[in-house]
Amino acid sequence: MKRLAVSLIVLAFFASLVAAPSYDSVIRVGSDQNPTTMDPAMYQDLASAQVMRNVFETLVAYDADVKQIHPLLAESWEVSPDLKEWTFKLRKGVRFQKGKFQDGREVTAEDVKYSFERAITISPMVRLYMVDHVEVLDRYTVKVVLKYPYAPFLTVLTDVGAAIVPKEECEGWKDQFTLHPVGTGPFKMVEWVKDSHMVFERNEDYWGERPYLKQIIYKFIPDKSVLTMALLSGEVDITSDVLDQDIPKLNANPNVQAMAVGGCNVYAVYMNSMKGPTTDKRVREAFFRGIDIEQLVKVIFPNGTGIAAYGPIPPGSWAYNPNVKSFYTGYDPEKAKQLLKEAGYDGKPVKMTIYTPEDPNRRKAAVIIQSMLKKVGFEIEVQSLEWGSFTAVTSKADADAYTIGWTWYPDPEFFIFYMFHSSRKGTYGNGGGYNNPEVDRLIELGESSVDQEQRTQYYRKAEELIMKDLYYFPLWHKLVVNGVNKKVRGYKPSPDMMIRLYAPGTNVWVEK
Amino acid sequence: MGKYVAKRIIQLIPTLFFVILTAFLLMKLIPGDPAMILLGPQARAEDIARFRQQLGLDRPLPVQFLIYLKRVLMGDLGISLVYRQSVLSLILERLPVTITLSLCALVIAVSIGIPAGVMAAMKHNSFIDLLVTILALMGLSMPIFWFGMMLIIVFSLELGWLPAVGLGDPTKGLWDVVSHFILPSLALGILSTGTIARFTRSSMLEVLNQDYIRTAYAKGLRRTLILYRHALRNALVPVITVIGLQLGNLLAGAVLTETVFALPGLGKLMVDGIFRRDYMLVQGEVLFTAILYIFVNLAVDIAYAFINPKIRQTYRGV
DSSP states (O other): OHHHHHHHHHHHHHHHHHHOOOSOEEEEEEESSOOOOSOGGGOOSHHHHHHHTTTOOOSEEEOTTSSSEEESSEEEEEEOTTSOEEEEEEOTTOBOOBOSSOBSOBOOHHHHHHHHHHHHHHOTTOTTTTEEEEEEEETTEEEEEESSOOTTHHHHHHSGGGOOOOHHHHHHHGGGGGGSOOOSSSEEEEEEETTTEEEEEEOTTOSSSOOSEEEEEEEEOOOHHHHHHHHHTTSOSEESOOOGGGHHHHHTOTTEEEEEEEOSEEEEEEEOSSSSGGGSHHHHHHHHHHOOHHHHHHHHOTTSSEEEOSSSSOTTSTTOOTTGGGGOOOOOHHHHHHHHHHTTOSSSOEEEEEEEESOHHHHHHHHHHHHHHHTTTEEEEEEEEOHHHHHHHHHTTOSSEEEEEEEOOSSTHHHHHHHHOGGGBTSSTBTTOOOOHHHHHHHHHHHTOOOHHHHHHHHHHHHHHHHHHTOEEEEEEEEEEEEEETTEESOOOOTTSOOOSEETTEEOEEOO | OHHHHHHHHHHHHHHHHHHHHHHHHHHHHSOSOHHHHHHOTTOOHHHHHHHHHHHTTTSOHHHHHHHHHHHHHTTOOOBOTTTOSBHHHHHHHHHHHHHHHHHHHHHHHHHHHHHHHHHHHHTTTSHHHHHHHHHHHHHHHSOHHHHHHHHIIIIIIISOOSOOSSOOOGGGOHHHHHHHHHHHHHHHHHHHHHHHHHHHHHHHHHHHTSHHHHHHHHTTOOHHHIIIIIIIHHHHHHHHHHHHHHHHHHHHHHHHHHHHHTOOSHHHHHHHHHHHTOHHHHHHHHHHHHHHHHHHHHHHHHHHHHHOHHHHHHHTTO
């Protein structure tokens, strides 16, 4: 027994030697998306945000699970009871990376004011639009005043679009700042060949825990199948997105693994609440009961990279309700036929059109729905449109039904407000014209409370009402699946699809 | 000759105008409001209006076109909506990769296609002729996307001989750069190889049936001399036109090749532009590619006139 214990200790000692992280590893990340800018205020896409996080930091940040907000450049914060004034205490001694126009000076409250005002003025996506103004209280204290109470404000601040940038470099480089990014982050950009690759090196003057990675190389490979091949042949160590059909290839290779986590996304069918057959609740219920959602998802994701959805809040969000399935009508084709009969469709089919963009999965789903519902008495036409026409038709509530795909921050606000608040009628998010005053009220309550537990209750209640109204037929949540070489250590995928190599609680390294 | 060239260039003016007009209208005909799409779901009506005004999208169509025409004539293709950089600079950054890829593909196509065609013509109706014809047809009908994938699977994944994707690193030596271009050039070149082989074959056959070849045989000249001196030279004249036109096709085919092999060229820029709905970029690139195509054609015509005096004669004294 004693002997066993000793050998176990010895074994553990050697295991720790083998697994000990070193500070000289290099990682190669393969991404199917191509960054367009390195200027935080200007970015509009995930790929840019992902690479920018190496160089730039925000006041607060999510961990890899995107469940918990952690302090980053702000050490602590307070919010006024009316949720309009947010005061941040900055971490002392944080320095910018050395650049052409400043030599690594300390970050102060003035920089926060400058960065936020810059983002408000020049961001094409109107970032931080809820901010009224920013006040500098002292060297390390800054107050952000909002136009209206807005609980998800901290989540908005985790976005790299709200990163702290040095004024001297921004003004010095002007629109060339994107090519010479300088922030407070753990890595510096050393090379960027557009559409090809990017190289980052460790910032040796970084204020926080030292990153294990000496160098990060991003390779941009637009085709996802080729991306998987690059992982299998050892040209990259991590890939951004694995196609369902490529999962068996990864499983067959002993050097790599597919790592998955529930994503911050939802795909659904949105029904028209203003005109057409779906204004009749019986028709909508027949639609719900006529589709075997488990079967549909199995056909589209045979290797399990998508799961059936039962509500709009995705599993990647902290407000996800594990009991959401209980609000769901269930699959019952006989009941569906009967409902249609009651609605006056005895003998004649319900004719309607489902619009879908050129997304192969959504097109496939529409065709499956078409054939499943044919059996209960629907006659559905599937219209596949190019994105511009698709959004034009659907946002004006000109479609009987359309397939919607939605992905955003993990805060439920972004899945409930933008898709179901009546003020969002006429946008792609609420293109069915959904309007339920009680849901509106719950959303507004959710916006004006900071207590995460309480907010969760409001949004879950809203979700329940939405599901009972039967205008929104959830299809699936896609898992976020990264292909990862087994030499990569300390990595886990994030629900928002961002590959985080260094974040609160994460410091990745690569075994030799 | 000078007169011929001048005339050909003047003929280009209406073509160019038409191309510019088409590029402009194409983008106007695409449904969906670029401002709305680019600003994303959180944009409010006033942001969209401001953005439209910034882009000049709120002005009447003819005014927009005149502004566009003037800009294009001054070499300004506009600012990319996504990159916030001049479209021309984005294009010029990536042009070398596309040109290199297209030329490598052309070299492969010519150096395989012409000998194959000549061989097929000389062994007319033999097994070799049949083989070349079949292979040429396969090359013509093979989708680049699929063929590129197959090349990657065989040569990178299974054999491990060549890198699958991306550009080489010049600091690692010439081989690193060259090796990254081999598979994409093959994938792209295979398309034109078939065309060139078939064309060479028929052109060569036609020449071999001409009287002067028979005369040469009758004079007792050596067979190789007849074939290479007399026949091949004449047979190649029309082939050159085809080669020139192929260059245009290769530039177009580069779109798919660059996507499969992750090469940072014009094609990849175009695909990215379309997926991101960067209207200004796509418009600029369509125009640029069309102009490039027109000038490649012009160069071919001039080269052709240079080789074939008959064409020049038509313009003499006009």
